[in-house]
Amino acid sequence: MPSHTSSSLAARWRRNGVGPWLVLPAAALLAVFVFRPLVRSLQLSTYASDLIGNPTRFVGLDNYTSLLSDPDFLHTVVISVVIALLGMFLATFGALCAVLLLRGRLPGGGIFNVIFSLPFAYSAASASTVFAGLFAPSVGVLNIILGNLGVPGPHWLDSPVAAVWSIAIATAWYEFGFAFLVLTAAVRDVPPEVIEAAQLDGAAGFRLAARILVPIMRPSILFLVVTQTITGLQSFAQIQVLTRGGPAGATTNLVYRMYQLAFGNGTPDFGRASVIAIVLVLIVAVITALQFRLLGREKAA
Amino acid sequence: MISTELRPAPMKPEADAAPSSPHRVHVAGAWAIARFAAVLVFAAIVFLPVYVSFVGAFTPNGEFARSGIVPSPADVTVGNFHEAMTAIPLVREYFVSVGVVTLQTLGQLLTGALAAYALVFPRWRGRKIAFVLVLVTLAIPAESIVIPNYELVSAIGLRNTILGVVIPYVAAGYPVFLLRQAFAAVPTEIWEAARMDGAGDIRALFTIIMPACRPQVTNAVIWSALAAWNGFFWPLLITDTAAARTIQVGISQLAASEAASPAVIFAGAVLVVVPTILLVIFAQRFLINGLTRGVLR
Numbered sequence: 231m232p233s234h235t236s237s238s239l240a241a242r243w244r245r246n247g248v249g250p251w252l253v254l255p256a257a258a259l260l261a262v263f264v265f266r267p268l269v270r271s272l273q274l275s276t277y278a279s280d281l282i283g284n285p286t287r288f289v290g291l292d293n294y295t296s297l298l299s300d301p302d303f304l305h306t307v308v309i310s311v312v313i314a315l316l317g318m319f320l321a322t323f324g325a326l327c328a329v330l331l332l333r334g335r336l337p338g339g340g341i342f343n344v345i346f347s348l349p350f351a352y353s354a355a356s357a358s359t360v361f362a363g364l365f366a367p368s369v370g371v372l373n374i375i376l377g378n379l380g381v382p383g384p385h386w387l388d389s390p391v392a393a394v395w396s397i398a399i400a401t402a403w404y405e406f407g408f409a410f411l412v413l414t415a416a417v418r419d420v421p422p423e424v425i426e427a428a429q430l431d432g433a434a435g436f437r438l439a440a441r442i443l444v445p446i447m448r449p450s451i452l453f454l455v456v457t458q459t460i461t462g463l464q465s466f467a468q469i470q471v472l473t474r475g476g477p478a479g480a481t482t483n484l485v486y487r488m489y490q491l492a493f494g495n496g497t498p499d500f501g502r503a504s505v506i507a508i509v510l511v512l513i514v515a516v517i518t519a520l521q522f523r524l525l526g527r528e529k530a531a
Numbered sequence: 532m533i534s535t536e537l538r539p540a541p542m543k544p545e546a547d548a549a550p551s552s553p554h555r556v557h558v559a560g561a562w563a564i565a566r567f568a569a570v571l572v573f574a575a576i577v578f579l580p581v582y583v584s585f586v587g588a589f590t591p592n593g594e595f596a597r598s599g600i601v602p603s604p605a606d607v608t609v610g611n612f613h614e615a616m617t618a619i620p621l622v623r624e625y626f627v628s629v630g631v632v633t634l635q636t637l638g639q640l641l642t643g644a645l646a647a648y649a650l651v652f653p654r655w656r657g658r659k660i661a662f663v664l665v666l667v668t669l670a671i672p673a674e675s676i677v678i679p680n681y682e683l684v685s686a687i688g689l690r691n692t693i694l695g696v697v698i699p700y701v702a703a704g705y706p707v708f709l710l711r712q713a714f715a716a717v718p719t720e721i722w723e724a725a726r727m728d729g730a731g732d733i734r735a736l737f738t739i740i741m742p743a744c745r746p747q748v749t750n751a752v753i754w755s756a757l758a759a760w761n762g763f764f765w766p767l768l769i770t771d772t773a774a775a776r777t778i779q780v781g782i783s784q785l786a787a788s789e790a791a792s793p794a795v796i797f798a799g800a801v802l803v804v805v806p807t808i809l810l811v812i813f814a815q816r817f818l819i820n821g822l823t824r825g826v827l828r
Contacts, residue, residue: 249653249732256646259702267679345574351807353761355779359800360584362786363793467763485674507675518670
């Protein structure tokens with residue numbers, strides 16, 4: 231920022247105009263609504279809270295130790311990771327298969343391209359709403375269809391294991407759309423000479439895909455693995471709409487637990503909710519750092 | 532129109548192969564048929580939720596149970612939409628969402644363009660650090676900062692208002708980043724020439740730089756608008772009544788209150804996704820070229 235004495239300020243002003251100051255609106259807003267809350271969350275996480283959630287007294291790391299020693303909390307961490315990894319894997323691997331199958335000429339290829347992109351049109355909330363109608367017990371459309379095919383459908387949201395799968399499937403379905411768009415762009419970026427050369431060597435179909443295309447598309451695949459793991463860790467709408475964290479806490483992930491602690495029906499506990507907020511920041515920071523290291527290594531190699 | 536897309540298209544796999552020997556014809560033909568079948572099954576699975584929600588929204592509740600996956604066209608009804616709108620004030624919430632998208636997108640475009648300009652053209656100390664700080668915001672999960680923002684927005688009296696839904700997102704790191712990358716690719720000579728001609732910074736930005744980056748600006752607008760339209764966690768927390776509740780929050784409540792009538796839930800979901808489905812159908816090529824490549828570069 232321009233600073234120093236008033237005369238040099240005036241000189242800079244003449245030379246630079248208002249230019250540098252144009253950063254201010256965004257900088258001020260990001261400071262107030264992103265960086266300040268981060269610091270405040272850190273502060274709240276070290277305070278006990280009163281009956282309406284306001285911080286009362288400094289308790290150091292008490293909130294951290296009480297939460298980290300709670301077996302329920304460890305369960306929410308595991309569930310967060312399971313939902314994130316399942317959703318990421320189903321969406322990314324599914325999209326990779328779809329993109330590789332669609333490569334080259336295919337009757338109706340354009341229509342398939344649109345169909346595979348459609349999930350991108352759904353938000354987490356609208357996809358979860360659709361899946362609520364699909365998974366609903368007794369009236370759910372999915373089990374009616376499976377019943378017509380002679381397959382008894384599971385109780386999608388009743389048993390702990392099935393409920394986690396249901397959340398992961400709904401997550402994967404709407405994330406599939408974005409993954410498909412990213413990988414379609416990636417496969418179209420593969421230089422045609424490379425493919426022609428591989429085909430002259432006799433590589434086709436599965437071998438061409440596995441040996442030539444997938445390695446070239448690696449940066450895009452890595453990008454999806456990282457971003458979809460991170461968004462999967464932040465899953466909320468699916469859980470709020472489909473299970474409300476149940477049955478018996480089976481689908482309560484970190485974000486949903488934080489929501490319950492801070493905004494649920496009980497007395498608000500901003501202190502322990504903020505511990506979860508900080509844990510989430512740290513997890514995402516570690517994954518992001520890992521991504522940069524992997525990408526850096528890739529570029530160096 | 533939608534129901535026809537599930538039916539297999541006429542198969543002509545042989546037309547694709549350029550056979551050189553009878554044996555090759557067999558293998559290539561079999562491979563093409565297998566590939567087409569795989570695509571067809573895969574597409575049917577991915578398309579199922581779209582198909583069921585659109586067809587289900589226009590047929591009486593329970594019709595899927597009676598007549599299987601293809602209900603009779605004679606049963607078409609708009610009753611589910613009527614029921615959905617009676618259960619939840621969806622029309623009002625629709626307008627709220629349109630307002631939120633408009634304000635948030637304009638805000639992010641304006642603050643983003645100004646910041647990106649300042650980060651690219653004028654030279655000043657701290658420019659690099661400022662950009663790094665913008666990048667840092669991209670790695671901070673939005674869920675981790677809602678509690679302090681909830682405190683602040685409530686304290687300034689904006690709880691349960693459209694402004695309260697929008698204000699934490701009037702600036703966002705990602706549009707700044709997108710526009711910065713776009714502006715950085717504009718030759719500095721163009722900017723210098725504009726300044727030589729006596730254009731101020733604001734004029735140079737809006738009459739020279741922005742028009743030179745039209746595709747990336749459109750890209751940033753689409754990203755901002757999608758994020759605003761799809762937002763859920765924050766609007767859910769900061770609103771208590773339909774006065775400022777967005778459509779995404781509205782349909783999540785519809786899913787809870789109409790749990791026994793999937794057809795009504797589907798009608799709500801259809802209302803919400805129509806604008807974004809049109810975007811995917813008509814701007815698919817743009818999404819592939821712009822949105823997805825923007826995130827990688």
